[in-house]
Amino acid sequence: xxxxxxxxxxxxxxxxxxxxxxxxxxxxxxxxxxxxxxxxxxxxxxxxxxxxxxxxxxxxxxxxxxxxxxxxxxxxxxxxxxxxxxxxxxxxxxxxxxxxxxxxxxxxxxxxxx
Amino acid sequence: xxxxxxxxxxxxxxxxxxxxxxxxxxxxxxxxxxxxxxxxxxxxxxxxxxxxxxxxxxxxxxxxxxxxxxxxxxxxxxxxxxxxxxxxxxxxxxxxxxxxxxxxxxxxxxxxxxxxxxxxxxxxxxxxxxxxxxxxxxxxxxxxxxxxxxxxxxxxxxxxxxxxxxxxxxxxxxxxxxxxxxxxxxxxxxxxxxxxxxxxxxxxxxxxxxxxxxxxxxxxxxxxxxxxx
Numbered sequence: 209x210x211x212x213x214x215x216x217x218x219x220x221x222x223x224x225x226x227x228x229x230x231x232x233x234x235x236x237x238x239x240x241x242x243x244x245x246x247x248x249x250x251x252x253x254x255x256x257x258x259x260x261x262x263x264x265x266x267x268x269x270x271x272x273x274x275x276x277x278x279x280x281x282x283x284x285x286x287x288x289x290x291x292x293x294x295x296x297x298x299x300x301x302x303x304x305x306x307x308x309x310x311x312x313x314x315x316x317x318x319x320x321x322x
Numbered sequence: 323x324x325x326x327x328x329x330x331x332x333x334x335x336x337x338x339x340x341x342x343x344x345x346x347x348x349x350x351x352x353x354x355x356x357x358x359x360x361x362x363x364x365x366x367x368x369x370x371x372x373x374x375x376x377x378x379x380x381x382x383x384x385x386x387x388x389x390x391x392x393x394x395x396x397x398x399x400x401x402x403x404x405x406x407x408x409x410x411x412x413x414x415x416x417x418x419x420x421x422x423x424x425x426x427x428x429x430x431x432x433x434x435x436x437x438x439x440x441x442x443x444x445x446x447x448x449x450x451x452x453x454x455x456x457x458x459x460x461x462x463x464x465x466x467x468x469x470x471x472x473x474x475x476x477x478x479x480x481x482x483x484x485x486x487x488x489x490x491x492x493x494x495x496x497x498x499x500x501x502x503x504x505x506x507x508x509x510x511x512x513x514x515x516x517x518x519x520x521x522x523x524x525x526x527x528x529x530x531x532x533x534x535x536x537x538x539x540x541x542x543x544x545x546x547x548x549x550x551x
Contacts, residue, residue, distance in 0.1 A: 215392040222395075232547040233540045234459030236394040241537055244398035254399060261396035264389060265529075268511045269358040270341045271390045272479075274333070274383030275454060275472040276362035280369065281376050282473055285443075292439035293474070296447055300429040301478045301508055304451060305486055308422030309495035309504030315414035316499055 211260030333382020397533035482509020502527025
């Protein structure tokens with residue numbers, strides 16, 4: 209439970225910083241940035257949080273289920289702008305996937321040969 | 323009877339129950355079964371057939387998705403643990419994530435503008451390739467509809483998770499690092515979970531990329547936020 213407490217504390221710290229500075233960065237991301245920094249600086253030890261983090265990350269798909277079930281409420285809006293959504297979402301996602309993969313593969317090859 | 327389905331315990335129990343069941347079926351018999359897709363379809367059909375409202379379900383569903391918050395923070399361990407594995411090609415992967423995230427946002431804006439979508443749909447879809455708890459927050463900052471943003475994000479993730487590995491193969495992307503970066507940057511946690519089922523090497527880079535994109539994407543949106551306000 210120590211791990212869960214630490215993760216929640218960083219999320220809360222992120223919220224605190226976001227509310228006081230009104231930074232346009234989500235609270236959970238501020239928490240993630242600070243938490244990552246603390247891991248690299250060895251302020252937080254990996255073994256304190258590892259079990260809880262593993263559990264949360266392994267079952268990420270479970271936590272997404274309510275969002276996907278939520279699509280049932282948006283079926284009308286999705287049907288309305290179906291074409292724009294399909295092209296915006298599908299084309300842009302697949303293009304980005306290929307572009308990212310090509311770029312990384314190409315850069316990585318260059319790196320190895322140098 | 324109607325009272326009991328409004329209790330959060332109802333939504334929590336059926337969500338965890340259906341997930342555990344589909345996960346069991348996947349491990350025992352059908353390896354291709356997608357736990358998220360299968361569970362969601364079963365739950366939607368169940369709610370539609372039983373006439374139980376989404377609101378009743380969401381009372382418990384919100385508890386389940388709450389854990390995406392600390393799970394986002396937990397991504398820090400993914401960055402930390404995989405750093406040694408990616409550090410000798412960190413430059414290529416980080417450039418891939420940065421350019422891929424920018425390309426995802428720009429191409430969405432361009433395509434939706436071409437197809438004349440409403441500003442609301444546009445603002446809800448721009449951050450669709452970053453992990454859902456982050457994209458929802460960005461959509462809120464931009465003034466879009468967060469739940470619609472969540473749906474787009476999950477669809478982008480499902481798409482990358484279901485067709486991503488095959489598309490990468492067809493496009494000649496064969497290196498583990500490149501596949502992981504491509505899927506993690508564009509299909510976030512859902513794509514990463516899929517890669518982890520098959521390859522630890524691809525999954526770890528994907529998790530690293532998704533976690534770095536979760537930090538990077540909100541930063542990329544800051545100029546846009548300032549421009550809008």
